[in-house]
Amino acid sequence: MFSRRLFLASSSAALWIPKMAYAEGGKPHFTLGVASGNPTPSSVILWTRLAPDPLNGGGMPRGTADVRVRVCTDEAMRNAIRDEIIQTSDEDAHSIHYKLSGLKPGREYFYQFYFGDEESPVGRTRTTDLNAPEAKVALAYCQHYETGHYAAYRDLASWVPDCVIHTGDYIYEGGISALGAQMRDVGGGERRLFEIVRQHTSNEIVTLWDYRNRYALYRSDPHLQAAHAIAPWIVAMDDHEVDNNWAADIPQDPEKQTPLEFEIRKYAAFKAYYEHMPIEAPPAFHKMKATLQLYGKYHLGPALIHLLDTRQFRDDQPCGDGRRPYCDDAQDPNRTLMGKAQEAWLTKSLKSSPAPFNVIATQVWFTSYRYNETPEAPVTNLDSWDGYPGARERLSATLADGISNPVFLTGDWHTAMASTLHENQFDPKSRRIGHELVGSSISSYSPWARDMEVVRDANPHVSYLNGQQRGYLRTTFSRDNCRAEFRVVEDSGRPDSPVGTDVEMRTKDL
């Protein structure tokens, strides 16, 4: 059981000052906190980064620096099972990705880094356990720094999950917005109030230097640090970690950059992502192509989680992207959202899965959503699975073929949602294949919330929709049920905002 001291430290993150002795005459180095990730029954990745000047390249001198890591079975850090020196280097922005192996399944471990006399905060992590009766999994995504504080992460840390899934938009690549309240068009002649509560520190990011500083800015938030320190994360990026709505090797604005320039930008973005995430392998740049391995599976008791990467291997969005009616392009059955290799991996894993719940964590909505009331010419979001109907049909057919309790946990659209999935989405008499649960975005607002509300009746498969509030999702899996709590932030303009449950539902009731 998790004890009270670290719990209090993380749940009151506004007051949380990392326990660190300042280097003599200098600045603290563990300014970005600690993290763990990629949990298995016997290992996790431990992360930190030395960054005495985090918003300005990190501030470490060129070359290498030694950091000590200590891992204990108790939060008081008395019973050490590991004590090692790790070398960091300016090549990876003095980040650490330490693979801690030889662990026992379903156990908590506590870890701390030391640089000279300076101590990092203590992190808590947990190995997975195939035989655990229950799994507590939090889902987070879309955390625009400028449009809200991270009260949701304060609340997430207080829940002490077994694992956190992040499905992307960890950072946003855009420039600096004007502070304060703004009225923005939300469609249908309606305008709603949005607030810029804090600012990015540079124009649109393009270089490795830019991306590093942007990650450091986001990671300087104490609530985000608390959420990383409380549980292992499994992460995959969506679009804004690189460029809005990019697809494989195609940027948002192909006219503004050559294919090679975009590939170099992607590599910079992937590298900075790696340097700030608790993942094992760095990106590669091979034959003028940047790649980063992100998709994978994680087995937590009743839930086998497949985390997808629907950005790196997809065909371009059809029909010019955006919310539009289908053109012929979209109907090509060979179009792919995951790429052939990932699709084959997912199909094989699902078909051999022994788990009562098969979770598919994906960046973009699997559920179809119509933005008009003309069924014969539906307007859909072509960046989501709606733009890849052939790929969705293939996965739906796999799921309909006896896969136990598929549950999609999804991000992207800044709108909380629950739906029942049918083989033919708009025919409730067709075979039921599972559920999709989408928590709200951590802080990114939803300019299309109104557009979605006015066409609710055209989307009867959606049982819950909330684009007005920020938040995240808590899911608790047991052998015969998945309980979902849609947590919502009262006022995302305040770091100390109360956070509560808007709706709670159980898949066995749906």
Ligand SMILES: [Fe+2]
């Ligand atoms: Fe987003």
